[in-house]
Amino acid sequence: MKSFIFTLIFVLITSPSGFSRDTNNDDACARISTGYEQSNRDPEFSANYSDVKACFEAFPYDREIAENTIETIKKTLQGFFVYLSQAKEEPKQGYSFRSVDLIKELDSLLLKNYTSEFQFMLNVNNLIAELKDPHLRFIPLCYQKFIYSQQLSLYSVINKEGVQIIKIFDDEIDSNNVDCEVTHIDGRPSMEVIKEFAEERIDVSKDSGVRFNDALASLRINEIGDRIISARMFTLRNVLPEKSSIEYSLLCANDINTTFTREWKIGSVYYDRFNTTDDFRNAFCLKNEIIDESVNVSKMFEPKIYNKPMVECEL
Ligand SMILES: *[C@@H]1O[C@H](CO)[C@@H](O)[C@H](O)[C@H]1NC(C)=O
Ligand SMILES: *[C@@H]1O[C@H](CO)[C@@H](O)[C@H](O)[C@H]1NC(C)=O
Ligand SMILES: *[C@@H]1O[C@H](CO)[C@@H](O)[C@H](O)[C@H]1NC(C)=O
Ligand SMILES: *[C@@H]1O[C@H](CO)[C@@H](O)[C@H](O)[C@H]1NC(C)=O
Numbered sequence: 001m002k003s004f005i006f007t008l009i010f011v012l013i014t015s016p017s018g019f020s021r022d023t024n025n026d027d028a029c030a031r032i033s034t035g036y037e038q039s040n041r042d043p044e045f046s047a048n049y050s051d052v053k054a055c056f057e058a059f060p061y062d063r064e065i066a067e068n069t070i071e072t073i074k075k076t077l078q079g080f081f082v083y084l085s086q087a088k089e090e091p092k093q094g095y096s097f098r099s100v101d102l103i104k105e106l107d108s109l110l111l112k113n114y115t116s117e118f119q120f121m122l123n124v125n126n127l128i129a130e131l132k133d134p135h136l137r138f139i140p141l142c143y144q145k146f147i148y149s150q151q152l153s154l155y156s157v158i159n160k161e162g163v164q165i166i167k168i169f170d171d172e173i174d175s176n177n178v179d180c181e182v183t184h185i186d187g188r189p190s191m192e193v194i195k196e197f198a199e200e201r202i203d204v205s206k207d208s209g210v211r212f213n214d215a216l217a218s219l220r221i222n223e224i225g226d227r228i229i230s231a232r233m234f235t236l237r238n239v240l241p242e243k244s245s246i247e248y249s250l251l252c253a254n255d256i257n258t259t260f261t262r263e264w265k266i267g268s269v270y271y272d273r274f275n276t277t278d279d280f281r282n283a284f285c286l287k288n289e290i291i292d293e294s295v296n297v298s299k300m301f302e303p304k305i306y307n308k309p310m311v312e313c314e315l
């Protein structure tokens, strides 16, 4: 079967207006830019979570933009997307997703009020992701200019008691955490949290097992035989996480329990491409052209080589 990725990349084309701020202090996007300059354009620079959120939320919800967006998506889908009617069917055995009448539900997104354009775009993004169809993506480019890392990755094994658990695979900040069991995330059993995240936020497959794996660490071999490890979707994201940090409760060797809170490290290859909210809007939301990446690319984008020997552990 001929397969293609159908990606809706969304760039707003409208006239900029009304996003000026009097001083840097009131302008969250400007605070990000100032912070980056003050760090001497440090490739390790991480923006403050509240600033990124406020920067995104600085663009008010505009009903006309929303209507045009929905109309454009509907027309595009009705013209080109061959799985619209399949999305309405119940999942076949082995698959899990909600059956969605996408055209109808896109319309009902317009019945709600949103506090910002970002909130609206996030809702469109989440609805389209519910199809769990990797042929179809909606990427509001404006709001995907940063990546968010917990600087750790997770894996899952069956322990000696036959129970499936979550463990820390790698931790860039504290190597003592490696191989500790993660019993709780934000105070809830870790398996429950990861499964829920994989169901609700990962759209890579209609198979929930594939989605679960995509939340955890991934290992691959590159062209020259290095083993490259990457954190995946639970701890490395491209959509703004709901909160500024995650709390992990660990059970380590010798029955030692620890709990720590990890802020998101926020990287970008675009930190030097805007100074103010207006710039941000102009460069990332309004201009319909490719934006050069910065020379000082965030270290977060570099592949990490995993040199430890592979051992059979608790499998
Ligand atoms: C890159 O970052 C270093 C600091 O890590 C800084 O000294 C240098 O000026 C930066 N280069 C550019 C082109 O911004
Ligand atoms: C981010 O900025 C807010 C408000 O300026 C501040 O309260 C918070 O402590 C900052 N967070 C970090 C991680 O620096
Ligand atoms: C949306 O907000 C407008 C103006 O604040 C209000 O008149 C309208 O009733 C709200 N609609 C919904 C569905 O909440
Ligand atoms: C450590 O955490 C585990 C799992 O939550 C719990 O069963 C155990 O009682 C805790 N041990 C201590 C010493 O707090």
Ligand SMILES: *[C@@H]1O[C@H](CO)[C@@H](O)[C@H](O)[C@H]1NC(C)=O
Pocket: 273, 274, 275, 279
């Ligand atoms: C941001 O400010 C710097 C220094 O004033 C300037 O060189 C650069 O062109 C500005 N960037 C944008 C996108 O306006």
